[in-house]
Amino acid sequence: MEKIRAAILGSGNIGTDLMYKLKRSPFLIPAVMAGIIPDSEGLARAKADGLATTAEGIDGLLTLSDRFDIVFEATTAKAHKEHAPKLKDAKKIAIDLTPAAVGPYVIPLVNLEEHVGEPNVNLVSCGGQATVPLVSALREVSPVEYSEIVATVSSKSAGPGTRQNIDEFTETTARSLERIGGAKRGKAIIVLNPAEPPILMRNTIYSIVEDVDPEKIRKSIEEMVKRIKQYVPGYELRAKPLIEELLDGNRKLKKVTLFVEVAGAGDYLPKYAGNLDVMTSAAVRVGEEIGRRLVAGTWNKTRPMEAP
Amino acid sequence: MSEKIFIHILDSTLRDGSHALSHQLTSEQVSDVAQGLDEAGVEMIEVSHGDGLGGASITYGFSREAERELLKAASAVIKKGKLAVLLLPGIGTKDDLKMAADLGAKVAQIATHVTEADIAEQHIALAKRMGMEVIGMLMLAHMGSPEKIAEQGKVMESCGADVVQVTDSAGALMPATVVDRVRALRDVIKVGVGFHGHNNLSLAVANSVAAIEQGARWIDSCTCGLGAGSGNTQTEVLVAVLDKMGYATGIDLWKIMDVAEGIVRPIMPKPVRIGKASLTMGYAGVYSSFLLHADKAAQQFGVDARDILVEIGKRKAVGGQEDMIVEVAMDLAEQRKRQVSA
Numbered sequence: 001m002e003k004i005r006a007a008i009l010g011s012g013n014i015g016t017d018l019m020y021k022l023k024r025s026p027f028l029i030p031a032v033m034a035g036i037i038p039d040s041e042g043l044a045r046a047k048a049d050g051l052a053t054t055a056e057g058i059d060g061l062l063t064l065s066d067r068f069d070i071v072f073e074a075t076t077a078k079a080h081k082e083h084a085p086k087l088k089d090a091k092k093i094a095i096d097l098t099p100a101a102v103g104p105y106v107i108p109l110v111n112l113e114e115h116v117g118e119p120n121v122n123l124v125s126c127g128g129q130a131t132v133p134l135v136s137a138l139r140e141v142s143p144v145e146y147s148e149i150v151a152t153v154s155s156k157s158a159g160p161g162t163r164q165n166i167d168e169f170t171e172t173t174a175r176s177l178e179r180i181g182g183a184k185r186g187k188a189i190i191v192l193n194p195a196e197p198p199i200l201m202r203n204t205i206y207s208i209v210e211d212v213d214p215e216k217i218r219k220s221i222e223e224m225v226k227r228i229k230q231y232v233p234g235y236e237l238r239a240k241p242l243i244e245e246l247l248d249g250n251r252k253l254k255k256v257t258l259f260v261e262v263a264g265a266g267d268y269l270p271k272y273a274g275n276l277d278v279m280t281s282a283a284v285r286v287g288e289e290i291g292r293r294l295v296a297g298t299w300n301k302t303r304p305m306e307a308p
Numbered sequence: 309m310s311e312k313i314f315i316h317i318l319d320s321t322l323r324d325g326s327h328a329l330s331h332q333l334t335s336e337q338v339s340d341v342a343q344g345l346d347e348a349g350v351e352m353i354e355v356s357h358g359d360g361l362g363g364a365s366i367t368y369g370f371s372r373e374a375e376r377e378l379l380k381a382a383s384a385v386i387k388k389g390k391l392a393v394l395l396l397p398g399i400g401t402k403d404d405l406k407m408a409a410d411l412g413a414k415v416a417q418i419a420t421h422v423t424e425a426d427i428a429e430q431h432i433a434l435a436k437r438m439g440m441e442v443i444g445m446l447m448l449a450h451m452g453s454p455e456k457i458a459e460q461g462k463v464m465e466s467c468g469a470d471v472v473q474v475t476d477s478a479g480a481l482m483p484a485t486v487v488d489r490v491r492a493l494r495d496v497i498k499v500g501v502g503f504h505g506h507n508n509l510s511l512a513v514a515n516s517v518a519a520i521e522q523g524a525r526w527i528d529s530c531t532c533g534l535g536a537g538s539g540n541t542q543t544e545v546l547v548a549v550l551d552k553m554g555y556a557t558g559i560d561l562w563k564i565m566d567v568a569e570g571i572v573r574p575i576m577p578k579p580v581r582i583g584k585a586s587l588t589m590g591y592a593g594v595y596s597s598f599l600l601h602a603d604k605a606a607q608q609f610g611v612d613a614r615d616i617l618v619e620i621g622k623r624k625a626v627g628g629q630e631d632m633i634v635e636v637a638m639d640l641a642e643q644r645k646r647q648v649s650a
Contacts, residue, residue, distance in 0.1 A: 116526050148366050150631040155424060156631035166427045167401040187365055192396040194423040204631035206366040255366070259635050 002043050003029040004291035007061055007092075009083065010074030011035030011042030011053075013269055014097060014280060019046060020267035021284045027291040030282070031068045058083045065090050070290060072283055073098055076161055084120055093290055093299075094120040094284050099161070099168050103174040109227055110136045111180050116293065117300055121286060122132035125169050126275035127151040127188055128176035129282045130203045130235075130262055135181030136258060137224035141216045142209040145253065147183035149173065149205050154198035157273040166190060183207065201274035202238070203260040211252040214243045221258065231285040232278050234263030234271070254290040316526045318352035318415070319345050319543050320441070320504075321572060322382065322534035323394050324528075327597045332372040335381035337575050341384040344567035345531065347561045352544070354392040354528075355382040356370045358536060358597055359628070361393055361408055362400030367630050368597075376407060379627060381387035390414040390441070397427045399628060403436050405542035409438040418464075419445035419475065420650035422452035425463035430554040432467040442470035443502055443526060447627050450480040450593050454492035456528050461493045471526045476515065477627055479506030479537055479586075480593040483518040490522040502526030505541045507533060508590025510582055512541040513549060520555065531564065532572045532580065537589050537596025539580035543569045545627065585613040592621040601630050605637035615640055 006028045008015045015033060019042075022030035033046035036124055037054040047053050050068055054060030056092045058079075061071070066242060073080045073096040080100035087094045103120030106112050110133055115121055123129065131149045138144050152174070162169060170188045177186030193199050209217070221241055242257040262274030269276050293299035326514035338355060346580055347355050357371055364371040370409030371378075393408040405416060416435040418428045428444060437441045444464030446457055461472040474481075474489045481489070486503065494501050496518055503519035505512035505528070509577055514526050529546050533539030544564045584601055594617045602620075606613035615641055619636045620629075 050579070096411060146366075150628070151368050152629055152631075160426075162426075163427050164429055166397050167403075167430065170398065172400055189365065189628065191626060192398070192421065192424050192427065192629040193624065193626050193629070199624075202632075204367070239635055242634065244639070257634065259631075280460065 002295050003027060003032035004070060004294055005029055006067045007032040007034065007064070007068035007071045008074060008289060009034050009058065009061060009071055011037065011040045011046065012074065013174050014276060015072070015074040016042040017268040017276070017280045018074060018283065019049065019051070021280055023049070023263070024286055025284060027288040032061065032064050034058065058086055060088060062090055065092065068092070069294065070121060070287055072287065088119050095287050095290070096120060096122045097253045097279055097283050099125065099165070099172060100224045101135055101172070105176055105180060106286055107132045107176070107180050108231065108282050108289065109133050109224070112201065112286060112289055116298070123286070124176045124180075126153070126201070126230060126279050127169060127173040127190065127203065128180070129267060129278045131173075131205050131276070134179040134205055134221060134258055134260070135177055135183055135207060137220045138207050138209055138217065139182035141220045142212045144181070145208040146185045147158050147177045147181060147205065147207045148187040148189070149177065149203055150191065151275070152193050152199065152202040153275040154272050155192045155194040157162055157197045157201070157275055158192050159250055198270070198272040200252050200272050201262040201278070203262070205258040205260065207256045208246065211254055214254070217241065217243060217254070217256060232262065232281045233265060234274055234277065236261050259277040289305055312554060314525070314556045315520060315550055316351050317543065317546070317557050317559060318354055318392055318417070318526065318528045319350045319531060320354045320528050320540060321345070321530045321532070321534050321543070322378070323354040323356045323357035324358060325530050326356070327536035327600065328534050328539070329575070330600060331357055331555040333378060335373055335377045338378045339381040339385050340571050341567070342382040343530070344571045346386045346389045348563035348567050350389050350564070351558055352390050352392045353382065353386055354394060355379055356394045360400045361368065361398040363396070365581030371630055378412065379408055379411040379413065392417060394419060394433055396420070396628065397431050402431060405431060405434055406438070408467060409440060414440055415443065416440045417443045417445055419447050422446045422449050422460060423456060425460040428464065429467045432469055436468040442469045443471040443473055443491065445473045445504060445644050447475045447477045448595060449474045449476050449489055450478055450485065451504060452489040452521040457489045458492040458496045461497050465497045465499050466624045469499060471502045473504055473526065473528070474496055474519065474524070475504040477595050479508030479512065479590040479591045479596055480507065481505075481515055482511060483514055486515045486518045487522050490519045490524050496524045500525055502528070504528035505537065506590070506596045507540065508586050508596065513545055516541045516546060517549060517553070520550070521620070523640065524622070531568045532576060534572055534576060534580055535596070537599050538582040538586040568613065585617060588614045589616045592618050594621050595625070595627045597627075599632060601633045605633050609637040609641040611640045611644065612635055
């Protein structure tokens with residue numbers, strides 16, 4: 001089967017982890033890695049694995065533009081804002097793992113279909129990737145009045161980008177619970193935990209739904225967890241869904257609490273960094289869907305790319 | 309005769325006390341308490357959800373009234389003192405801080421776990437730009453060594469904090485471990501040093517005095533001790549002790565006693581005391597605001613709140629991880645069921 005060639009922009013931990021995931025993909029092949037530090041470990045590993053490499057960043061990457069079709073952006077939000085128009089001019093589809101949000105937010109199992117044909121898509125946040133699919137699974141069985149998530153990640157896995165702009169996480173994640181998950185109102189909280197050995201990523205998801213059959217809720221959640229596990233194998237419910245009765249005046253509601261733990265696959269990032277793994281896994285899943293459609297000729301058809 | 313040393317008191321009855329009232333404060337109560345504190349001469353009067361601005365949630369409990377209304381009520385009656393707010397980056401956001409500043413808040417306490425000071429950079433900078441005085445809080449200070457506290461205090465100082473505070477959120481420190489931490493901080497930062505105590509080991513006032521003797525000049529307290537866990541350093545007691553020791557606080561002892569007895573005590577659902585669960589928090593080093601959540605989960609799942617708290621301590625939970633309490637209670641209930649059937 002024809003494979004779509006992927007470039008990785010950024011040779012840090014995320015870029016390197018992406019490379020190993022892409023190597024396993026039935027639809028994609030890692031072809032190029034671009035960084036800005038010539039002696040970085042990521043570039044050395046990429047070279048050893050047979051990828052074309054450049055230490056000239058975006059400009060170096062664009063000189064290799066006959067070697068790849070799509071680009072995974074694994075640098076910083078600031079850098080991606082500069083890269084995005086250049087990639088668009090070069091007609092390369094960008095899958096953006098930074099918080100730049102140049103393109104629409106996508107969550108693989110939930111809303112990718114709505115954004116077919118987009119030249120640039122954004123992966124939201126680790127909290128969004130880890131929780132929105134379950135909120136959308138609830139939304140399938142009932143309107144969701146409110147969803148709130150608490151994401152706890154190990155201090156070691158929270159890089160300077162997250163630390164210097166922690167509001168970006170809470171705000172982006174809360175909006176994704178609403179706009180993509182379908183909750184009428186969303187709230188997100190993030191806690192960094194410095195325990196050693198580092199903890200796995202934990203997410204508690206509280207939702208208020210209508211008074212529907214608990215069995216239906218459980219089934220919808222179970223189904224979704226199975227589907228998430230297909231691309232994030234370390235995704236687990238730590239406990240059975242807790243479903244409680246709730247009374248709002250005379251209105252009977254249900255409060256659903258879900259406890260999720262995410263272990264990473266340990267491709268390059270450490271296992272505890274489930275919060276980073278859920279991002280690289282979701283990015284690859286999005287890339288595969290784009291790749292499958294590019295091969296089938298259904299990516300640009302449904303919604304043509306805007307003229308440059 | 310030498311000038312008396314001045315100790316800056318921040319009364320957190322309407323913030324840390326919010327935990328003890330499960331965040332059910334009304335704007336009328338806020339107005340009464342804030343006015344009383346202001347008239348008694350309290351320099352800083354803090355009003356926020358217990359978990360800081362934006363804390364209203366399923367995880368921490370919803371507020372009865374919107375924070376905006378409570379801040380407005382306090383702002384309207386504070387004449388001599390300054391309105392203070394708390395913000396925990398990761399829970400509240402810069403927008404919450406702007407809202408509070410617009411409503412007249414002059415002091416911002418920005419709190420992070422003792423090892424995570426750098427997540428407060430933007431919030432401290434914003435508060436400074438808005439002309440607020442900033443107290444950086446290093447929470448669960450017992451979990452950080454004196455060296456760690458010194459290192460993280462420098463981070464907060466470099467972000468622009470006017471004061472860095474040793475925050476004993478678990479009420480687990482003792483005078484000697486307070487002294488180590490305050491001294492380590494004082495030796496490396498040029499800005500002020502503060503202390504925030506909880507009374508889980510009945511040491512809140514003693515620890516505050518130990519901190520002051522090492523150079524801390526900013527102390528948090530709550531009238532009637534009304535706060536999370538076994539409560540906080542009791543404002544009126546602290547004022548009496550400091551007066552006897554020759555420190556100045558600007559607070560009138562008789563008036564603050566009257567506020568305690570006449571205004572705060574009547575709104576307390578039950579007396580703040582050292583009970584077996586809150587003592588366990590000080591003993592095991594658990595975040596004090598977990599108390600009522602642990603009590604509730606203990607009841608719902610038929611387990612002992614102390615077992616929940618000890619297990620939470622083992623799992624190294626930090627402030628904000630209230631979501632772990634129900635999960636731990638469910639695990640304990642499950643374990644017990646297995647033991648019974650085995």
